[in-house]
Amino acid sequence: MKTHLIYLINPKADCFTSKPLILKKALYSPLAGLLQIASLFPRDRFEVILTDENIEPVDLDLQCSLVGISAMTSYVKRGYEIADHFMRRNVPVIMGGVHPSFMPQEALAHADAMCVGEAELVFPGILADLDAGCLKGVYKADRLCDMATILPPRMDLIKRNRYFNRTFIQTARGCPTACSFCAEHLMYGTKYRFRPIEDVIQEIAACEDKTIAINDVDVFSTRERTRELLTALKPLNKNWQGAVSCRHAQDEELLELAAESGCNMLSIGFESISRGSLRSVHKLVNNPDTYAELIDKMHGYGMMVFGLFMFGFDNDSEESFVETLRFAIDHKIDMCGFSIVTPYPGTLLFFEMMEEKRITSYNWDKYDQGAIVYQTRGIPAESLWKGHSMMYERFYSTGSMLRRFPFFKKRAKSLWLIMNLFFRRGEVSGIDVPEPIVVDDTILEYLPEVPLMPARKDWRDAVAATRLTC
Numbered sequence: 409m410k411t412h413l414i415y416l417i418n419p420k421a422d423c424f425t426s427k428p429l430i431l432k433k434a435l436y437s438p439l440a441g442l443l444q445i446a447s448l449f450p451r452d453r454f455e456v457i458l459t460d461e462n463i464e465p466v467d468l469d470l471q472c473s474l475v476g477i478s479a480m481t482s483y484v485k486r487g488y489e490i491a492d493h494f495m496r497r498n499v500p501v502i503m504g505g506v507h508p509s510f511m512p513q514e515a516l517a518h519a520d521a522m523c524v525g526e527a528e529l530v531f532p533g534i535l536a537d538l539d540a541g542c543l544k545g546v547y548k549a550d551r552l553c554d555m556a557t558i559l560p561p562r563m564d565l566i567k568r569n570r571y572f573n574r575t576f577i578q579t580a581r582g583c584p585t586a587c588s589f590c591a592e593h594l595m596y597g598t599k600y601r602f603r604p605i606e607d608v609i610q611e612i613a614a615c616e617d618k619t620i621a622i623n624d625v626d627v628f629s630t631r632e633r634t635r636e637l638l639t640a641l642k643p644l645n646k647n648w649q650g651a652v653s654c655r656h657a658q659d660e661e662l663l664e665l666a667a668e669s670g671c672n673m674l675s676i677g678f679e680s681i682s683r684g685s686l687r688s689v690h691k692l693v694n695n696p697d698t699y700a701e702l703i704d705k706m707h708g709y710g711m712m713v714f715g716l717f718m719f720g721f722d723n724d725s726e727e728s729f730v731e732t733l734r735f736a737i738d739h740k741i742d743m744c745g746f747s748i749v750t751p752y753p754g755t756l757l758f759f760e761m762m763e764e765k766r767i768t769s770y771n772w773d774k775y776d777q778g779a780i781v782y783q784t785r786g787i788p789a790e791s792l793w794k795g796h797s798m799m800y801e802r803f804y805s806t807g808s809m810l811r812r813f814p815f816f817k818k819r820a821k822s823l824w825l826i827m828n829l830f831f832r833r834g835e836v837s838g839i840d841v842p843e844p845i846v847v848d849d850t851i852l853e854y855l856p857e858v859p860l861m862p863a864r865k866d867w868r869d870a871v872a873a874t875r876l877t878c
């Protein structure tokens with residue numbers, strides 16, 4: 409007999425990729441974390457209801473035993489509103505996900521309990537405390553979890569017809585690259601941890617979708633593992649998309665295997681075409697001299713390239729926009745995401761900027777990579793904002809789309825169109841035009857805490873220094 413009703417909620421984000429903009433569907437489901445959490449409630453005793461507020465309203469009156477909320481920084485304030493509401497109704501609330509993991513004390517001001525980092529190892533304790541009526545405080549594992557113990561996510565809970573990309577498969581956690589703007593290595597460690605191939609393949613074989621997304625930070629993590637994974641993927645006859653790093657994406661053998669195993673799009677964090685900017689954020693795996701060849705190679709294998717670029721590094725100048733735009737259009741990058749550098753709480757970039765007293769807003773709503781929340785250096789904030797908007801307008805203009813469309817190439821043309829139209833609709837129409845430059849008097853009530861301290865000593869010192877001066 410089921411004894412508990414659990415209500416899992418993904419709060420609404422002001423982000424066009426999660427809004428149902430075309431055919432009432434959102435481009436991506438943001439639910440990977442919550443589907444994973446749902447699988448940790450034994451089905452014989454727990455019934456789970458899941459709401460993604462991006463596509464449907466939260467049932468604020470639901471009678472349930474526990475509310476679980478997951479949040480990234482840009483929508484954590486909405487998460488706190490929902491948590492406050494259920495707390496006022498005396499329903500126990502637990503929070504987790506990337507933002508609460510770095511801001512546990514802040515999260516605890518709105519919830520009974522919160523989970524720092526991975527949930528798998530602490531979940532038995534959470535369930536026992538829920539049963540005993542004493543769910544409280546911070547749940548944090550003393551080690552990283554064994555990837556062989558990860559259960560398949562509860563895909564049955566997702567409203568399938570509301571997303572274009574809904575099946576996200578995680579095959580690994582961790583990242584050795586440790587860029588200063590990224591949270592991955594501080595949350596999941598600097599070593600790749602791999603799920604057993606058989607588990608991954610079983611999960612993919614069981615999913616109904618023909619197209620899946622692999623949400624690892626680098627699908628080409630190591631040669632041996634990638635060979636094994638892609639070879640096993642081939643007979644499943646799926647199409648897949650994933651992210652790769654510049655260095656590993658040079659590997660022709662892996663590219664060929666990727667194409668043969670059904671890969672139709674790879675996203676790459678190019679971040680910048682300036683070596684100095686890359687160095688300033690420790691993204692040393694990227695070499696801009698290799699970008700053009702890399703794109704040609706991927707196109708040669710029939711794969712689309714989704715290029716990710718950031719602007720607002722201290723090394724950037726007004727020319728950075730025009731040069732990047734020219735590069736992206738000339739090399740016919742299929743899709744691009746352009747972000748404004750954002751110092752997410754708990755990252756090294758955050759501590760560096762905080763120490764230099766450069767952060768101009770702690771309003772987390774603005775931490776969506778479309779607003780400027782810090783004092784810029786290489787480029788005036790006004791120019792950064794205009795340049796960033798210009799990138800979207802020009803890259804997704806009709807002229808650019810016609811130049812870039814793979815008319816006589818073997819790339820997936822319908823996917824190309826859906827993705828380009830989504831980005832064009834979201835950005836060119838101005839749906840998400842943010843407040844450009846944010847300077848306000850928000851204060852940081854709680855200092856970020858880093859789930860896993862950085863491996864490098866100078867980084868640990870930077871974190872410690874901020875804590876001492878605040």
Ligand code: B12
Pocket residue numbers: 421423425426436437438439440441442444445475476477478479480481482502503504505506507509522523525526527528576578589590591592595596623624625747752753776777
């Ligand atoms: C894949 C991915 C995406 C996918 C989402 C996939 C999906 N279906 O969820 C897409 C492409 C849509 C995406 C979009 C964005 N992303 Co993203 N993404 C990732 C990535 C690489 C992996 C996330 C993932 O799927 N993890 C797998 C799940 C299982 O892990 P998890 O969510 O952490 O969940 C575990 C724990 O956190 C915990 N947990 C999670 N929720 C809860 C809830 C409760 C109640 C409990 C108890 C525990 C718990 O338990 C889980 C199991 O252990 C991460 C990097 C990372 N490692 O987090 C960045 C990351 C999460 N993304 C990030 C960002 C910034 C974004 C965007 C804002 C980028 C943009 N400008 O568009 C958008 C926001 C989209 C939106 N509106 O929601 C940042 C977030 C930083 C921050 N502080 O907010 C990250 C951390 C990368 C980085 N730069 O460091 N992303």
